[in-house]
Amino acid sequence: MMKFYFALWLAKLMGIAIKLVSKGRGTNLPGEKALAIDPDFVKHFKNIDYSKVVFITGTNGKSSTTNLVTHILKQNGKKIVSNLEGANLLGGIATSLAKEASLLGKLKADYYIFETDERYLPLIYAQLPAENMLITNLQKDQVQRNGDPDFIIRKLKEVVNPRMTLILNNEEPRSRFFEEIAHRSIYYSVANHAESFTKGGDYPTQACPKCHHDLRFDYYNVDSIGAFACDFCGFASKSTPDYLVTELNFSDKTFKLKDVVFHMPYDLPFMFYNYAGALAVCDALCGITPAAAAGAFENFKNIGGRFEVLTYKNKTIKYMRIKQENPDTLQSALNIMASDKSKKMVALGLYVVNDFVPHYINTFYAFDCDFKPLVDSNVERYLCFSEHVAYDTANRLVYDGVSKEVITIMDSDNISEIFAEIDKAETDNIYLITWISTFEKMKKFIEGGQN
Template sequence: MKFYIALWFAKIINVIINIVDKSRGSNFSGEKAMKIDPQMVAHFKGIDYAKVLFITGTNGKSTTTNLVHHIFKSNGKKIIANLEGANLIYGVATALSKASTLTGKIKADYIIFETDERYLPLIYKQLPAENIMITNLQKDQVQRNGDPDFIYRKLFPTIGGNVRLFLNNEEPRTKSFDENSDKIITYGVERHEESFTKDGTYPTMACPKCRHKIVFDYYNNDGVGKFHCVNCGHRSDDTADYTVTDVNFADRSFKFEDVSFNMPYDTPYMCYNYAGALAVAKELGDISPAEAAKAFGEFKNVGGRFEILKYKGKTIKYMRIKQENPETLQTCINVMAADPEKKMVCLGLCPLIDMIPHYANSFYAFDCQLDKLVQSNVEKYFCFSDRVCYDTANRLIYEGVDKSMISIADTEEVDTIFKEIESVETDNIYLITWIHTFYYMKKYIEKEGR
């Protein structure tokens, strides 16, 4: 009876939120309902766990979840998913309560949930999915998660057994889960024109199996590429089970099993999202590459991650990243460095706010390799945001950037940002900042009609 009360309470809250603001409340009803029935998620009926997929990891889980959902839906599958990114157990409870009948019956072909990597064990206890994808396990949200090996130690004993694992072939921690199950599907990306190497001054990581050094032959993304351990033999397979090949960023295309695909977003880290989603589509959904390819032309990613603003004749290319994550910052730096045109680089790296007490930590900029960006055609750097702007500027100076090329503003006021953008000759502007600052900029342009 507790379950029914919790379910009906959640449904009432969902109706109210839908009337007030459809874009909000992706956790709220589940959180309140689970105070009534803490085991609410386990009590839903009609779930085939063989058709349940969790997508977890540091980077790419939101995009991959949205892409898998889009491919499946485009091919006539009925899907339940938490597309809003509410990836804790409360978000799962909310999504299921929205989709269920009044008696808690679930009717869907597949359930696909993005799950927070730290809290996946808790969710798994109530919803034992038989399919789990791990995108990567890297440095992220240090106030909450500590270091990646802490998350690895929480996940490793939980994931395995009868679970089919979709593993990133070219990320060392993720690939090491291949010993946990007999049902392993690997996915990867062939070396491409944006792949790169690092010299010995940049440390890699310790092998998750033996703690000796991991060596990367090359990187497709920062921390992801063909690798091997110098001691125990842990390595990426020469060829993954599902591999994206013939990546052409200029033509925005790639191949998968000899089928040509249009690339919705032409950034290197998206290629692993594509590979993982296509592996799931074929293995779980029995969707062929040709059928999946039709869906790619219509795919729109989570709002605000890759957007372009036009302002007084200037093109502002906004790249939304997780600001607690040096790997995503490095990838954005690589994208900017690869552009041969003259450009302005606006870095709004901000204080990290996970929980009380708030703190300012700028380690991620110091973890990144900036030499290629500095050697590219940059007219001006603009470092802004409260507090961290000075750390960002210092990181550029340590890399050899002349101080005269750097402007600093300890604010996120959009008037100040636009004034700096107006001051440069180039119309090619790259912007990294928090999503709320970008929204303010977008509204400012709409209001001013510029």
């Protein structure tokens, strides 16, 4: 055990030092160093009741759902250990446990709520065998790392077992796929609402995860998520899920679940599944009823928000942060822009993905998305920028009928040049999608007095 104690004390000291130097940074490093000293570091913590450990995993929504679950539980007086900073590999979880443990490695908490990377879940589970897991969705994402969703299904099948309770997205077929393996499955859902949509036959559906025939979607609440059925084997979303978000009122920013009225902290459609999943975890696993959880929605602020507004001269720039390896978050952003029928400029800066070498240019996800509602929504002009992907982005717009005359192509990441093009727009209503590092440079440009 001396290796464990030495690793623990080092992790604690590193955590303190990093916090003093740069608050909010270094969420992986202390845990990674501890694991280098003691490869079984996470196994050796004391007093963890695995029936109180909840993993939250999936392609989209795991950070927001983890943040909301933790917020609700804390608001109701529960002691929580969580990795809120989003360090969701084994090193990040080790860091969180080390921070909260005593000098002898003892932990005292009501619940352990961890966001977990879906690909690396088997490595995490080997040291922290949680008995509960929420699966948000399993979709096309980061093909350089993940290949395709079936690869992630195989990874999760290494973990899901008959001792587990699963919280499953009722309208996401791959999430539902695991229902027959678990000890208990609980389903959360979102009803058809004002921003639900359908797709034409030109856009691909997905294969049934059970029989591999085409699925039929009656409608989508989020891209690839909605009421579905397989007409060949009968696999389908449940008509009566356990936790159903209903009566979504975008004007009042409210919704209902189990006859309780909730305030929407964020009225973006993909957040509704995060709300439903979080409430299912809190009620079914932690005993916090929807009525007890409702108050926490009034002051919930998501960490690492996906939507920000900048003011530049007389223009409002609405930035939507997306995962640029993922069609679902791009489709959500397109739908939000399309819902604004006033005149606007749309600036698209899609990029080379450079998680690790070899870097690659991934544009397939844009062809999985339906741009037509955006094209028909009163766009004055499009700006396609970025050194390597600008022409691919412009081509995608042309394929959906956008005239070349209203597209500006800039094969550059020069911030001043980007703002020079924004200056030319007659409208003051600007929508922006780009890499977070470019957005941060744009913020500094404005803060530096360039407006």
